[in-house]
Amino acid sequence: MTQLAQREIAETHPRDVLLRQDRLPHIWCPGCGLGIALNCFLGALMKSGLDLKKVAVVSGIGCAGRVAGYINLDSFHTTHGRAIPFATGLKLANPELKVVVFSGDGDLIAIGGNHFIHAARRNMDITVICVNNFNYGMTGGQLGPTTPTTAFTTTSPYGNREHPFNIPYLAAGSGAVYVARWTTLHVRRLERSMIEALQKKGFALVEVISPCPTLYGRRNKMPTGVEEMEYYRRKSVIRHGADPRDVEIRYEGEIVVGKFVDVEKPTFIDLLPNDNR
Amino acid sequence: MSNNGKGVLTGEFFMEGDVACAEGAIAAGCRFFAGYPITPATEIAERMARRLPQVGGVFIQMEDEMASMAAVLGASWGGAKSMTATSGPGFSLMMENLGLGIMTETPCVLVNVQRGGPSTGLPTAVGQGDVMQARWGSHGHYEIIALSPSSPQEFFDLTITAFNLSETYRVPVVILADEAVGHMTERVVIPPPEQVHTVDRRKPTVPPDEYLPYKAEGDGVPPMAVAGDGYHIHVTGLTHDERGYPAMNAEAQDRLIRRLVAKIRDNADDIIILTERDLDDAEVVVIAYGITARVSMLPIEMARREGIRVGLLKLVTVWPFPEKRLIELAGQVKAFVVPELNMGQIALEVQRVVGSRARTIPVPHPGGTVHDPKVILEAIRSAAQ
Amino acid sequence: MARNEVCISGFGGQGIILAGHIMGEAASKFDKKSAVLTKSYGPESRGGACAARLVISDSDVHYPYLTQPNLLVAMSQEAYDKYASKVPADGLIIIDETLVDPEAVPHRAPVLRMPATKVAEELGNRIVANVVMLGFVAGATDVVSAEAMRKAVLETVPKKALELNRKAFDTGLEYAKKVVEITGSR
Numbered sequence: 001m002t003q004l005a006q007r008e009i010a011e012t013h014p015r016d017v018l019l020r021q022d023r024l025p026h027i028w029c030p031g032c033g034l035g036i037a038l039n040c041f042l043g044a045l046m047k048s049g050l051d052l053k054k055v056a057v058v059s060g061i062g063c064a065g066r067v068a069g070y071i072n073l074d075s076f077h078t079t080h081g082r083a084i085p086f087a088t089g090l091k092l093a094n095p096e097l098k099v100v101v102f103s104g105d106g107d108l109i110a111i112g113g114n115h116f117i118h119a120a121r122r123n124m125d126i127t128v129i130c131v132n133n134f135n136y137g138m139t140g141g142q143l144g145p146t147t148p149t150t151a152f153t154t155t156s157p158y159g160n161r162e163h164p165f166n167i168p169y170l171a172a173g174s175g176a177v178y179v180a181r182w183t184t185l186h187v188r189r190l191e192r193s194m195i196e197a198l199q200k201k202g203f204a205l206v207e208v209i210s211p212c213p214t215l216y217g218r219r220n221k222m223p224t225g226v227e228e229m230e231y232y233r234r235k236s237v238i239r240h241g242a243d244p245r246d247v248e249i250r251y252e253g254e255i256v257v258g259k260f261v262d263v264e265k266p267t268f269i270d271l272l273p274n275d276n277r
Numbered sequence: 278m279s280n281n282g283k284g285v286l287t288g289e290f291f292m293e294g295d296v297a298c299a300e301g302a303i304a305a306g307c308r309f310f311a312g313y314p315i316t317p318a319t320e321i322a323e324r325m326a327r328r329l330p331q332v333g334g335v336f337i338q339m340e341d342e343m344a345s346m347a348a349v350l351g352a353s354w355g356g357a358k359s360m361t362a363t364s365g366p367g368f369s370l371m372m373e374n375l376g377l378g379i380m381t382e383t384p385c386v387l388v389n390v391q392r393g394g395p396s397t398g399l400p401t402a403v404g405q406g407d408v409m410q411a412r413w414g415s416h417g418h419y420e421i422i423a424l425s426p427s428s429p430q431e432f433f434d435l436t437i438t439a440f441n442l443s444e445t446y447r448v449p450v451v452i453l454a455d456e457a458v459g460h461m462t463e464r465v466v467i468p469p470p471e472q473v474h475t476v477d478r479r480k481p482t483v484p485p486d487e488y489l490p491y492k493a494e495g496d497g498v499p500p501m502a503v504a505g506d507g508y509h510i511h512v513t514g515l516t517h518d519e520r521g522y523p524a525m526n527a528e529a530q531d532r533l534i535r536r537l538v539a540k541i542r543d544n545a546d547d548i549i550i551l552t553e554r555d556l557d558d559a560e561v562v563v564i565a566y567g568i569t570a571r572v573s574m575l576p577i578e579m580a581r582r583e584g585i586r587v588g589l590l591k592l593v594t595v596w597p598f599p600e601k602r603l604i605e606l607a608g609q610v611k612a613f614v615v616p617e618l619n620m621g622q623i624a625l626e627v628q629r630v631v632g633s634r635a636r637t638i639p640v641p642h643p644g645g646t647v648h649d650p651k652v653i654l655e656a657i658r659s660a661a662q
Numbered sequence: 663m664a665r666n667e668v669c670i671s672g673f674g675g676q677g678i679i680l681a682g683h684i685m686g687e688a689a690s691k692f693d694k695k696s697a698v699l700t701k702s703y704g705p706e707s708r709g710g711a712c713a714a715r716l717v718i719s720d721s722d723v724h725y726p727y728l729t730q731p732n733l734l735v736a737m738s739q740e741a742y743d744k745y746a747s748k749v750p751a752d753g754l755i756i757i758d759e760t761l762v763d764p765e766a767v768p769h770r771a772p773v774l775r776m777p778a779t780k781v782a783e784e785l786g787n788r789i790v791a792n793v794v795m796l797g798f799v800a801g802a803t804d805v806v807s808a809e810a811m812r813k814a815v816l817e818t819v820p821k822k823a824l825e826l827n828r829k830a831f832d833t834g835l836e837y838a839k840k841v842v843e844i845t846g847s848r
Contacts, residue, residue, distance in 0.1 A: 020511070020522075022520075022522070023522060053505065053507050054505050056504040056505070058351070068511070068513075069511055069513060069522070069523060072509055073509055074503075074504040074505065074506075074508070074509055074510050075509075075510070075511045075512070076351075076354065076504075076511075076512045076513075077511070077512065077513035077514060077515065077523075078347065078350075078374075078377060078514065079347065079373055079374055079376075079377050079514055081343075082343060082344065082347035082373070082374060082377075084344075085311075085339060085340075085343070085344035085345070085347035085348045085351070086347040086348065086350055086351035087351060088311075088337065088339075088344075088347075088348045088351060089309065089311060089347065089348030089349060089350060089351025089352035089353075089354075089355065089359065090351035090352065090354055090355040090504055091351075091355070092309060092335045092337060092348075092352060092355070093308075093309050093335070093351070093352035093353070093354075093355025093356055093357035093359065094355040094356055094357075094503075094504065094505055096505060097355065097504055097505050114340050114341065114344075115340060115344050115347075118339070118340040118344070268337075272330070272335065273330045289691055290691070291683065291686050291687035291690045291691055291697070291699075457700070457726075460700065460701065461698060461699065461700055461726060462683060462686055462698070462699035462700075462701075463686075463690070463696075463697065463698045463699070463723075463726075464690045464691070464696070464697070568726075571724055571725070571726060572725060572726075572727075574724030574725060575724060575725035578724070647727065650725065
């Protein structure tokens, strides 16, 4: 820890050193789960043993995309959907960096879905934190790639007629070497998984199921953050090693959480045709 | 011939334009390439895939052109000189992150080997229809640098120039090549590394707690710290202040956009490269770029033999547009003849700049092949009257 | 002649583009002339008709395309039919006699016949027909010197096929010398 860090710790919250204080307060709504996800991430960073000078955080666009802007590390707020390819370039230009993509389900799985599966296929050495709140928050609560069938959003006013992506299954099927899912209720387990994902070599994914009471919950019988958390408490089932194909989240249905995949596989950088690794 | 320490493939070659571009990139210090196969630019990616591992660089074939451009920006922030190469359809997809590159002032090079368009158009045939897209293709108002080579040697040379300009001004530089030059094979002389002039981005000299990542120096360009340098930079495509933090107000927008535009406009004299032939006594000036500048040499020679005093102004730098030089010439000549493989893009710029001071005669051509020299000759003759 | 315009044409797989590249390299790198190679590209280079076009000049080549070819090397009937009539009377047409009937279309320029594919087959591999032809072109014309062409061939071909290509080139060259002796054409 740097001298600066020690001074800050003495006077403020131990994790403040990892936040850009001059950017607070954040933009997130009351009851939003992003603060919890960010707090777990900061804890994971501190406990990961990583050299924080060599950690870079990349976000796309959306509410979760703002995370990069609050973290006091090298951080990049890129274009919608392109956080993963940007992170890919960053990592390959300087393999010493630990590159983390922190973004939302719409950013990573809809507009950025193709990049997500290809980075997983290549086993690109990046950690991906995907905060899934079942809708597009920043633009006012539209249907997303993860919105459960029949759920109401501003662009599914008659109930969602589409089938959602099951993100762990998508990641595992595409080649991710680490896949875990927790809700923002499971803070200790979430932090632990984030540490594991940060320490993992290769494409590691942590999905964070997170409340969006203002836009999603309100239209789906959970108008406060507490009610969404209550839903997680009632319906979450910890099942480590569950087959990812069995963890789809249905409307008001069970949320299977846990670590689903943790395997070893050479990364893209391991397999480069030169000695510049 | 030797592939010496800096990776410069010194020697004399009979080399294809696209290959020369790749070698120029490597000579300039490019060590990262991300791309997606597309005719007629694929040979650049193929050459980089072979060459980069030999010089300690990284090649990656991405899943599409949006990803390619994003990866190129990421690599630049990782400290590498980076490049991608594409053609029309891929160029369209890269416009999104070209904008991010401009907004975040990310040095990199984007090569567009133009083919016939719109849409899929003529994948294997020449076009110059993306000139205005290079200028205005990403949303918002910005200034950009674009260079246009007319031969494989120039493709090599200008790729180095492109990297140097991008590092100097912290702006993505577009190389507006075309299928004809990309697929043409000709003598290319690659100098020894000590004769290759390269420029590296300015680094901050102040400690992290004093560093403002978007505070410009005298020339309008801020020094650049990259990830891992210890500066804890924040980089965003949102309008931002000197700290790099989002600033959602008109004042911040005013300050930022005026600076991004000014750093190109105010340095235009240093950026612009023109090749002039026989302009001293010219009453007619052919303005052309890329393959068309070369094609125009034949009708110019023919017209000279007929006694017409005609010269060539070749736009090596297409953007920023050489307004000053054009206004000078407009006072001396009768007319500008503007052949190009589109239906009149640079011709519009010429008209805009010279106004009624001289005639502008467009010689449009939709592409697919080059101009019949006789058509350009005819335009020169009519301009001389 | 200050400016030579050469069209080498055949079908994909014959090494037409490679032959054009070798000839251009011979002119550019070893004869120190200006040379520009342009070529048919795309579906054409994958089995159909294909052409390498060279402008070779003692001075700078500004206009890089053919205005009127004065040397046609035709290695397929289709190529011959397409280009033969474009060569002027003072130009030259060289055909692969194995594959081309020169009387199929009218032509003004004289025709030299070289059974390149047959010779290549006799040498053991028809794949070197293009190099046989380059040897012939080097011997029958002075667009590029034989020495330059030989250097360019040997620099370009894979190491393991060096001997076969050397033989192919020399055979073509010898063949040309005989034809030139008989016809007096050069």
